[in-house]
Amino acid sequence: MDEIRRRMAARTLAAGEKLPSVRGFAAEMCVSPSTVVEAYDRLAAEGLIRSRPGAGFFVAGALPPMLLAEVEPRLEREFDPFWVSRQSLDAGPDVLRPGCGWLPADWMPHASLRKALRGLSRADDAILADYGPTRGLLALRRLLARQLAAEGVAAGADQILLTGSGTQALDLLCRFFLQPGDTVLLDDPCYFNFQALLRAHRVRIVSVPWTPSGPDIARFEAAVATHRPRLYVTNSAIHNPTGATLSPPVAHRILTTAAAADMTIVEDDIFADFEPEPSTRLAALDGLARVVRIGSFSKTLSASVRVGYIAARGDWIEGLVDLQVATSFGGASPLAAELVHAMLSDGSYRKHMAALRTRLARRRKETIAALAEFGVEPWTLPRGGFTLWCRLPDGQDAADMARTALRQGVVLAPGNVFSVARTAPAMMRFNVAQMDPKVLDVLRAMPGLRPGQA
Known part of the structure; x- marks a missing residue:
């Protein structure tokens, strides 16, 4: 039932379109045909689909407005890219944003x-x-x-x-x-x-x-x-x-x-x-x-x-x-x-970028050294830029860290936000330009993420 609703929300099943056959959908979902029959019957009872004897099941009537958050199965909000973007964009002046994807305002020309x-x-x-x-x-x-x-x-x-x-x-x-x-x-x-x-x-x-x-x-x-x-x-x-x-x-x-x-x-x-x-x-x-x-x-x-x-x-x-x-x-x-x-x-952009690359190189080194205190290590050493893709110590979950940090006024970007296959629960992206010392204080207070783990 959830899969049919998802396809309707995503518009891969349009109004009036025929649903997959019972046997075909059962094979796709790895369930018995009787399970699909019951799911279709329940969806028909809700008025979302209708049965045409001898022809199959069809999407009934006009579809509701498309909500992007419902196009895929609902995930915890820390795993949702809309959540990360909205938290970063809507954050007040007192919120720290090491999970955002841009430079601080005072770094710009x-x-x-x-x-x-x-x-x-x-x-x-x-x-x-x-x-x-x-x-x-x-x-x-x-x-x-x-x-x-x-x-x-x-x-x-x-x-x-x-x-x-x-x-x-x-x-x-x-x-x-x-x-x-x-x-x-x-x-x-x-x-x-x-x-x-x-x-x-x-x-x-x-x-x-x-x-x-x-x-x-x-x-x-x-x-x-x-x-x-x-x-x-x-x-x-x-x-x-x-x-x-x-x-x-x-x-x-x-x-x-x-x-x-x-x-x-x-x-x-x-x-x-x-x-x-x-x-x-x-x-x-x-x-x-x-x-x-x-x-x-x-x-x-x-x-x-x-x-x-x-x-x-x-x-x-x-x-x-x-x-x-x-x-x-x-x-x-x-x-x-x-x-x-x-x-x-006017020539100023070239000078701005040269200074910015130097400043970021220094900040990357400082951030790598600071995170090493907690056993957090970069996956690779970037040639430039302002982000570090980091592996957390064994047993640490990035989503749990993001939840805890948000309560302390810090927006983090846990790994599974970036992973289509959700295979990065122990990864975190850090923006080195947004690594205020208070961020490190919040990390020091994290349960299970203690100094000296390196």
């Missing part, structure tokens, strides 16, 4: 932003009041094209589409490529909002374990052969949450497998500028033939000035432009695009 705002205040009235062009500010797209070229990605300004954010870029691509019921391949673990967004698109998610050099390539190839996914969504550089970096041999096999299966790859490169030097990029190796590159500036410039982008084949960009006009009548705010362009082109 406010002087550069204020300078850009002052300059924009003198801009033409059209910039302050009009809609922008459908592809976004040309000057910013040209600047992005030059940056991509420096990484080995050949993309002209006409192959770049500005969007309202990195998340909107991925949402637009899901609308463009996917239909409800399609399969999408994700890393395990992966950025938890990938799961949340794909859930909204009512697709099937298959995951592949991630290693320090990329996805487990044998499992990756097997998953592609078995499930025939339409998309593979990943981070190549400074993988979220692990901080690992894709190796060239693994990248080559990913592209070979994708080409054989006609699978499109979405490469989210939002953390690219945190690397000390560029690492392997699928988009560069592929030449944007079947890889789509997305990114944004919320992690490096301002989460308040939202601008994302998509770099892809020209024919795909044409279709994405139409889709963005249909869904939002334009993408990135002209004001936001002008601000980002001003901050990227």
